[in-house]
Amino acid sequence: MVKSLRHRPAWGRGALVTALVAVAATVPLDSGALAATAxxxxxxxxxxxxxxxDDAGGNADADDPAIWRNPADPDRSLVVATAKQGGLRVYDLHAREVQSVSAPAAPGPDDAPGRFNNVDLVHGLRLPSGRADLAVTSDRGSDRLRVYRIDRERSGGPxxxxxxxxxxxxxxxxxxxxxxQRTAYGLATWTDPSTGRSYAVVSxxxxxxxxxLELxxxxxxxxxxxxxxxxxLPADFRLPNGTSWSPCGEPGELPQVEGMVVDPANGTxxxxxxxxxxxxxxxxxTGKPQLVDKVREYGxxxxxxxxTEECAAGADPGYGGKRLKADVEGLTLLDEGDGDGDGEGDGYLLASSQGDNTFAAYDRELSDRNEYEGGFRVTAASPALDGSEECDGAAVLNEPLGATYPNGLLVVQDGHDAPGDAERPSTGFKFVDLGDVLDAVDD
Incomplete structure (x- = not known):
């Protein structure tokens, strides 16, 4: 089986997907595939x-979004998103680009250039000029964080x-x-309410x-x-049959983390x-990590x-989960408030199940052990507006965003933007009305 698109051949993602679809058409659907379809x-x-x-497109590859709400004028809110070697892109609520920020150049001719992987927001950090909202991104190319102040009215871009x-x-x-390039990769920010200090968690x-990292x-x-x-985190796992298992990868590669999010209700x-x-x-x-859910390929x-740069799989011993097909990618929190003061976040943890183009929703309540609540797919709205495939990053905001998204907004990366040229990898971001998502999860 193909381990992930990290090892895709040089001939392009579109061609790889076409090949996988052709192979899949000859293989009977398993229960997981049937569940995803349903x-x-x-x-x-x-x-x-x-x-x-590619060179013609500026080496830009969509990866991870974050949603910034303009409290003074919600209709003028923004989506900040990473484009890897292409830097950052800033979009308005109509998905139109309003600013492009370049990643730093390589320090030397043989060195890696800047490559922005994940992005998250910090609200109200105290600077000498006053409190400011910030976009923080992991620069995989230079193994650093880059920090950008957000000012919607700035003439040169926000x-x-x-x-x-x-x-x-x-x-x-x-x-x-x-x-x-064993460098800063996934990223999530959070602010400790007891101290007011802001942090980035980086994989x-x-x-x-x-x-x-404290900012x-x-x-x-x-x-x-x-x-x-x-x-x-562990790299090897003891299975119920007493054997040891670790995910397949290139020699020397350990199972990495990318998608991350912090629940502000309880610092989880x-x-x-x-x-x-x-x-x-x-x-x-601090403390001991707990595995909430496993990918189906676990074990x-x-x-x-x-x-071939692929992993050939053996027989499935049946120790994996039922909801996620590797890779598990973008994690984001759908907040529905915390009015009862119990320290439990109300709403959902959303996760991208990249291997079957679906999203899983889990309860945020720790007392319920993050019970699975349902799932959904983002599918084509028209021949010109496709859905989300091979999703890397996602962001959700359950607040009204003016007349454009009065129910809130979900933004998901599309790793195979279509229609497009199969010889030219094409990616982007899809904007989904959050009311539609809630209707789907609550069905």
């Missing part, structure tokens, strides 16, 4: 202009780079290590490590960070270990074939 469907209302990961120029690499000790590419405003108006602690971090499942742990990285033996 999930309710929602349709997007808008999509961003396509991004192309984002201004306020990154401390002396900010150190998150995981690497040298430029040589940075060039190996390491091709490793199981997660780092807690540190400087007297010159820039923002840096300091590492508080790290935590390593949810972390998606792509080929394993969803972990629940304290956002301060399946597989062998990596370097000639």
């Amino acid at each position: 999930l309710p469907a929602v349709e997007p209302r808008a999509e961003t202009p396509a991004l192309h990961d 984002l201004t780079d306020v990154t401390d120029p002396s900010a150190a690499p998150v995981f690497s000790s040298s430029q040589e290590e940075i060039n190996e 390491q590419r091709e490793r199981t490590r997660i780092a807690l 540190t405003p400087k007297s010159d108006g820039t923002v840096g960070y300091r590492k508080v602690r790290t935590l390593d 971090l949810y972390a998606g270990q792509e080929d394993v499942g969803i972990w629940r742990l304290r956002a301060d990285l 399946v033996p597989a062998t990596y074939d370097p000639s």
Whole structure:
């Protein structure tokens, strides 16, 4: 089986998907595939202009979005999204681009350029000029965080780079290590209500490590960070039959985390270990992590074939979950309030099940052990407005966004934007009315 699109051949994602669909047509559907097909469907209302990961398209590849609500004028709210080597894109609520921010250039001719992977928001951080909302992104290319102040009325565009120029690499000790690209990858931000301090939780590419970084405003108006602690999730797992299992990958590659989100109601971090499942742990990285749900491939033996860059799977022993098909990707919280004061978040944890193009919804209440509540698919609204496939990142906001999205908004990455050229990888973001999502999950 194909492990993930991280190892897709150079001939492009569209062609790979076409090949997989052709193969799938000759294989009987399993119960998981049937369940995915039966999930309710929602349709997007808008999509961003396509991004192309090639020289002609500026090496831009859509990955992860965040939704910023303009409290003074909700109709003028924004979506900030990563485009990997293409930097950041900022969109209005009609999915029109309002700003493009370039990733930093490589420091030397043989060094890795900037590559923005995940983005999240910090609200009301105290700077010398006053409180400000920030967009924080993981720069996988340089192993650093980049920080941007959000000012909707700024004439040059709403984002201004306020990154401390002396900010150190998150995981690497040298430029040589940075060039190996075991660098800052997934990212989630949170603010501790007891102290008012803001943090970023950052995962390491091709490793199981997660780092807690405190954001540190400087007297010159820039923002840096300091590492508080790290935590390593497991890479090997003991199965019920007494054997040890680890997900298949390239030699030396460990099962990484990308999608992450922190529940502000109780300081709980949810972390998606792509080929394993969803972990629940304290956002301060203390205590013992708990595996909330597993991908269906959990426990399946597989062998990596370097000639094909694929993992050939053996017989399924039946130890995996039922809701997620690897990779588990974008995690986001659908907040429905916390009016009862019990420290339990009311609403859903949404997770992208990348392997079958679906989304799973889990209860946020810890006392219910994050019970599965349902799922949905984002499907085509018209021949010109397709759905979401191979979704990497997602963001949801359950607040009215003016006349455009009075019910709130869900933004999902589309890893295979169509219609498009199969020889030219094409990605983007789909905007979905949150009322449609709630109707689907609550069915």
